[in-house]
Amino acid sequence: MEWMALVLFACVCGVLLFGYPVALTLAGVSLIFAGIGALVGGFDASYLTAMPNRLFGIVSNETLIAVPLFVFMGVMLEKSKVAESLLVAMAALLGKYRSGMAVSVVLVGMLLAASTGIVGATVVTMGLLSLPSMLNRGYSPAFATGAICATGTLGQIIPPSIALILLGDVLSSAYQKAQLSMGIFSPDSVSVGDLFVGALVPGLLLVVLYLIYVMVVGVKSGKSDDAAMNIDATATASATEEPEQSLFSALVPPLLLIIVVLGxxxxxxxTPTEAAGVGASGALLLAAFKKQLSLAQLKVVTMDTTRMTAMVFMILIGASVFSLVFRGFGGEELIHGFLTELPGGVFGAMLVVMLVVFALGFILDFIEITFVVVPIVAPVLLAMGIDPVWLGIMLALNLQTSFLTPPFGFALFYLRGVAPPTILTSDIYRGVVPFIIIQIVLLIGLAIWPELATWLPETLYS
Incomplete structure (x- = not known):
């Protein structure tokens, strides 16, 4: 009945394409298959007895407490108009250069990734604020939309990233399972902090590659003028200040918060959970300092945080049901045998996993892939000797690439929703292609030199 595990996975993906809620789809389809398997035979129902312990482990997991705290921090910073202040100040300072606006978008996107970490919010905010100004300055629609989409997804790889938090929790369990499968009883594990540190060098390298590209292309297409940005009256209020003074007042508060949290x-x-608490408190203070904190504002932020946190935990519960049913059909042994018998050994197994994750990124969100796919393949890869930190960063970069890839990249949908009708969908698709190539180049570089992800954690914690 091992083939039923593959049918289960295919059915889950198919039902998700119809737009049904992810958490209910994962749990509902899995339980239907479990019932069918119990009736016809071949399903080991004893795996479902572990469900109460699984659910208790989810709600009592200290690492996952960082999720609502970092989400609160990101939403509060978004509502307090940090992005607007940064974009206005950066554009005023760099506006005299031909590629200044494009460089401003990348730099502000990097700072927002390190402070908010929410891809959808960053893409929408940057699209609303910077897209009209980039078009006015002569940038092609494809280049402008591509730069915004690409920099908006930096929140996937630059810490503190929600994706890295979830990956860290899943990889920790996978690492312990891999150790036990090899007869090793060790308390060592991979932590979210390890992934944060490991993601710093690849994340900054990606920003540098983006900057090189936008400076080269921006010089050819953009116009230089002294106008800052045509956003709105409240955003341009800072234009009365000197550009350097405006940039200093807009940059220092969020930068201090990033340094405190990551530092x-x-x-x-x-721990990441404790730092998340500091970040959430700091975001509140920053909003109060900018006079953007009110009871109504706090209610909106709290509601958004609760909604996103509930979604994450419901998906995690549904994914736990799926995982147990998948194992009950013998799917885990099937995947283990498939990956270990592939030609090319570790390289072949890793290549297949990365291609599958990339393909699934067209139809599934990173949360579903993290909770459904990674627990299945990660124990096998880790048992083959792959470094868990390197594996986590490779998966995060891969998922970030899938956010940009047409026709189903989520970042493309976010920008399409706020872009003016004059921007064609084909423009957005063409614009992200160079950035996808850049990310693939970085992925290949990371595959050739794993030290890009492992050197800093080993140096700091050795």
Whole structure:
């Protein structure tokens, strides 16, 4: 009955394409298959007895407490108009250069990724604020939309990233399972902090590659003028300040918050969960400092945080049901045998997994892939000797690439929703292609030199 495990996976993906809720689809389809398997035979129902312990483990997982805290931090910073202030100040400072606006978009996108970490919010905010100005400055629609989509997805790889938090929790369990399968009983594991540190060098390299590309192309297409940005009256209020003073006042508060949050993790002073609490408190103080904090604002932020957190945990519960039913059909052994028998050994197995994850990124969100696919393949790859930090960063970069890939890239949908009708969907598709190539080049580089992801964690924690 092992083939039923593959049919289960295919049915889940098919039902998701019809737009049904992810969490209910994962759990509902899995339980239907479990019932069919119990009737016809071949399903080991004893796996379902582990469900109560699984659910208790999810809701009592200290690492996952960082999710609502970082989400709250990101939503609060978004509502307090940090992005607007940064874009206005950066554009005013770099506006005299021909590629200044494009460089501003990348730099602000990087800072928003390190402070909010929410891809959808970043893409929408950048699209509303910077797209009209980039078009006015002579940038082609394809280049402008591509730059915004690409920089908006930096929140997938630059810490503190929700994707890295979820990957860290899943990889920790997978690493312990891989150790046990090899007869090794060790308390060592991979932590979210390890992934945060490991993602710094690849994330900054990606930003540098983006900057090189937009400066080369921007010089050819953009116009240089002294106008800052045509956003709105409230955003241009800072134009009365000197560009350097405006940039300083807009940049320092969020930068200090980023340094405190990430610095406390890197220095070992705080766990990611504790740092998330500091970040959430700092975002509140920053909003109050900017006079953007009110009871109504706090209610909106709290509701958005609750909605996103509930979605994440419901998907995790549904994915746990799927995982147990998948194992009950013998799917885990099937995947293990398939990957270990592939030609090319570790390289062949890793290549197939990366291609599958990339393909699934067309139809599934990173949360579903993290909770459904990674727990199945990660224990096998880790048992084959792959470094867990390197594996986590490779998966995060791969998922980030899938966010951009037409026709189903989520970042493309986010921007399409706020772009003016004069921007064609084909323009957005063409614009992201160079950035996808850049990400693939970085993925290949990371595959050739794993030290790009592993050197910094080994240096700090050795």
């Amino acid at each position: 406390s993790i890197l220095a070992g002073f705080a």
